Structures are given as C-alpha cells and as structure tokens.
Amino acid sequence: MGLTIDAVLGSEDFSKENLIFLLQSQGEERTKLFAKAAETKRKYVGNTVYFRGLIEYSNLCTKNCYYCGIRKDNKNIDRYTLTEKEVLDAVAYAYNEKYASLVIQSGEINSSKFTAEITNLLTKISKATHNSMGITLSLGEQDRETLRQWKDAGGRRYLLRIETSDESLYTKIHPQDTTHSFQKRINTIKLLRETGYQVGTGVMIGLPFQTLEHLANDLLFFRDMDVDMVGMGPYIEHKDTPLYVHKDTLLPQKERFDLTLKMIAILRIMMKDINIVSTTAMQAIDPIGREKALKVGANIIMPNLTPQKYRGSYLLYQDKPCIDEEAEQCKTCLEIRIRFAGDKIGYGEWGDAKHFFRKTSVNN
Ligand code: 5AD
Ligand code: SF4
Ligand code: FES
Numbered sequence: 276m277g278l279t280i281d282a283v284l285g286s287e288d289f290s291k292e293n294l295i296f297l298l299q300s301q302g303e304e305r306t307k308l309f310a311k312a313a314e315t316k317r318k319y320v321g322n323t324v325y326f327r328g329l330i331e332y333s334n335l336c337t338k339n340c341y342y343c344g345i346r347k348d349n350k351n352i353d354r355y356t357l358t359e360k361e362v363l364d365a366v367a368y369a370y371n372e373k374y375a376s377l378v379i380q381s382g383e384i385n386s387s388k389f390t391a392e393i394t395n396l397l398t399k400i401s402k403a404t405h406n407s408m409g410i411t412l413s414l415g416e417q418d419r420e421t422l423r424q425w426k427d428a429g430g431r432r433y434l435l436r437i438e439t440s441d442e443s444l445y446t447k448i449h450p451q452d453t454t455h456s457f458q459k460r461i462n463t464i465k466l467l468r469e470t471g472y473q474v475g476t477g478v479m480i481g482l483p484f485q486t487l488e489h490l491a492n493d494l495l496f497f498r499d500m501d502v503d504m505v506g507m508g509p510y511i512e513h514k515d516t517p518l519y520v521h522k523d524t525l526l527p528q529k530e531r532f533d534l535t536l537k538m539i540a541i542l543r544i545m546m547k548d549i550n551i552v553s554t555t556a557m558q559a560i561d562p563i564g565r566e567k568a569l570k571v572g573a574n575i576i577m578p579n580l581t582p583q584k585y586r587g588s589y590l591l592y593q594d595k596p597c598i599d600e601e602a603e604q605c606k607t608c609l610e611i612r613i614r615f616a617g618d619k620i621g622y623g624e625w626g627d628a629k630h631f632f633r634k635t636s637v638n639n
Pocket of ligand 3: 596
C-alpha cells in the first residue's frame with residue numbers, strides 16, 4: 276500500500292517519509308509536484324520576480340570550507356576587495372535601474388577593520404540612495420555587536436546558509452576546528468533573527484555523502500527555523516578544493532540539478548510565502564536552469580553587479596556563468612529569461628518576504 280502522489284500533495288503532511296517520496300518522484304508524479312508548486316507560487320507570491328543586485332565585495336576569506344573555490348588555502352586565485360568607489364558605482368547602477376534591493380557578499384572576515392568598512396559602506400549607500408534600497412548582507416558568521424552595528428547602518432536582511440542541516444555531514448565538508456563549528460553556525464542564524472534581520476539560509480544539493488534523508492531534514496530545518504528566505508543550489512565540484520577527490524562518487528550534474536528543482540518545488544508548497552532564490556549555480560549546469568527554478572517556485576534573482584574584471588576571481592564553483600558580462604548585459608539577458616518563464620520583474624519594489632511580516636507558518 277504505497278504512498279500516492281495525489282494523497283501526499285493533497286494532505287500537505289510533510290513527514291520525512293512523504294518528503295523523501297516527493298524527492299524520489301519521476302515522470303507523472305514529478306510533473307504533478309511541479310504543477311502544485313507553480314500553482315502555490317501564483318497563489319501566494321504571484322508572478323513577480325524581485326531583483327537583488329549582487330555585489331561580490333571581496334574574495335578574501337579566513338575560512339577553509341572543503342567545497343569552496345575561494346577558500347583561504349586556494350593559492351590559485353587573485354585576491355581582491357572592491358574600492359568604495361567601485362561599490363558606490365555598482366549601487367548607483369542598481370538605483371538608476373530600479374533594482375530596489377542589493378546583496379553585499381564576501382568571504383568571511385572577522386575584524387574590527389572589516390566591521391567598520393562595511394558600516395561605512397552601508398552608511399554611504401543609504402545616503403546615496405535616500406534609504407531607498409533594501410540591503411541584504413551575506414558576510415558569514417559575525418558576532419552580536421557587529422550584526423547590530425550593520426543593522427543600525429541599514430542592513431535589512433542577512434543570508435547565512437547552513438550548507439547542510441546534518442551535523443555529521445557538516446563536519447565532513449568542513450575542517451574540524453572552532454572556526455568551522457556547526458553549532459556556532461546555528462547560533463548565528465538564531466542571532467540574526469534576534470537582531471531583527473529578515474533571515475535567509477540554504478543548503479547545497481548533491482554533496483558527497485549526502486542522502487535524500489539529509490535533504491528531507493534540510494526542508495524540515497527551514498520550516499522549524501521559520502526562515503524568511505532560502506537559497507539552494509546544486510553542489511558543483513571545484514578542482515582546487517579538497518572535496519574534489521570525491522568527484523567520481525557524485526550524482527551526475529543533471530541529477531543534482533533535478534533534485535534542486537524538487538527541493539525548490541517542495542519548499543514552495545511547505546513554506547508558501549517565503550522568498551526562494553533561483554540561484555546562479557542552477558545555470559552553471561543547465562543553460563535555462565534559472566528559468567526552470569522560477570517555474571517551480573523560486574521568485575528571487577540576483578543579477579551580478581560586480582565589475583567584470585573581478586568576476587573571474589569569485590569562482591566558488593566551476594562553470595559559473597556571467598564571468599565575461601557586465602551588469603547591463605546580465606540585466607537584458609535576465610529580462611528575456613524571466614519573460615520566457617512567464618514572470619515579470621518587480622522593478623522599484625523591495626519584494627520582502629510576506630512571511631517576515633506574518634511570522635507564523637501557514638502549515639503546522
Ligand atoms: N558548489 C556550489 N555552491 C557552493 N558554495 C560554495 N562553494 C560551492 C560549490 N562548490 C555556496 C555555499 C556558500 C555560497 C556563498 O556559495 O553554499 O554559502
Ligand atoms: Fe569562505 Fe564562504 Fe567559501 Fe567558506 S563558503 S571558504 S566561508 S567564502
Ligand atoms: Fe548574466 Fe545572463 S544573467 S549573462
């Protein structure tokens with residue numbers, strides 16, 4: 276007496292068993308999952324896609340995550356930090372083009388100098404744009420005081436991926452030392468909420484040693500943490516990283532991509548009014564990967580605003596798209612892609628997750 280797709284989708288009971296069933300769906304079952312996710316998106320968040328202009332501020336990083344191309348011990352890249360002018364030029368572009376939101380991302384640096392640099396940038400961005408930009412930070416684990424200072428200077432949302440919610444898998448993909456502590460990461464995500472940020476997290480899909488049960492638990496983790504935003508992408512091997520030795524044990528890239536689509540679709544059905552990112556890593560595997568993610572529930576895209584000359588130095592994974600493009604080319608490209616996916620762009624709107632303002636889950 277097996278589970279049936281109609282019963283599982285109809286019940287909206289997200290037990291681990293049901294989640295694994297959905298992650299395994301193929302053929303007509305998979306089509307029904309995607310159709311339900313598309314319907315849920317239209318009903319709860321509509322067909323507007325919001326832009327978050329991405330500024331990759333610096334590729335300096337003090338950490339050594341085993342999967343990441345800009346990890347501290349990778350000597351094969353040129354390290355850079357944008358100048359204040361380069362940041363403000365990118366901000367001016369986003370402001371003029373009515374992107375309405377920005378993401379400032381970098382490797383993880385914990386120092387009073389770095390804290391002050393970001394505070395200064397936030398203050399100048401707020402001034403230059405008359406406090407009109409919804410600013411998201413993605414700057415790794417930071418202490419309470421730093422997070423508070425950045426919040427006061429204009430930070431509104433914060434992204435910190437848990438990478439995997441399974442502690443034992445987490446320890447396999449990170450060095451085992453105090454700077455890569457699973458517990459500290461969880462605590463920092465909680466701290467973000469306490470500090471008043473809209474909280475985003477996420478995982479990589481198709482990691483070595485990862486099982487469908489891990490992924491089902493990741494979905495339950497997002498729900499239990501009651502997050503406002505999720506960004507998930509396929510894990511993509513990078514030859515200058517320690518995890519590369521496991522490359523022959525990975526699922527084929529197409530399957531990692533397909534599992535990511537299913538994760539997005541299920542999450543949309545579970546957490547109806549959060550923001551879900553259609554990540555760039557989707558397009559590293561499939562030329563229309565980001566459009567496919569929009570069709571099954573994602574509603575956020577992060578067009579790259581990093582000056583072109585630095586883009587090749589911010590390669591977290593191989594085959595990252597948009598390395599040779601400038602902001603304007605990505606904008607035109609995305610306008611066509613989003614229209615193709617049947618959505619429209621919410622120019623001039625912040626597009627905060629409705630979830631943040633409601634603060635109780637629709638389900639459970
Ligand atoms: N493949 C896919 N995603 C990666 N990230 C880092 N390295 C990789 C990789 N090899 C993701 C992590 C991190 C985000 C900024 O980039 O999830 O949180
Ligand atoms: Fe640094 Fe983030 Fe890469 Fe880890 S994933 S090495 S913290 S940039
Ligand atoms: Fe950058 Fe298409 S989004 S080139």
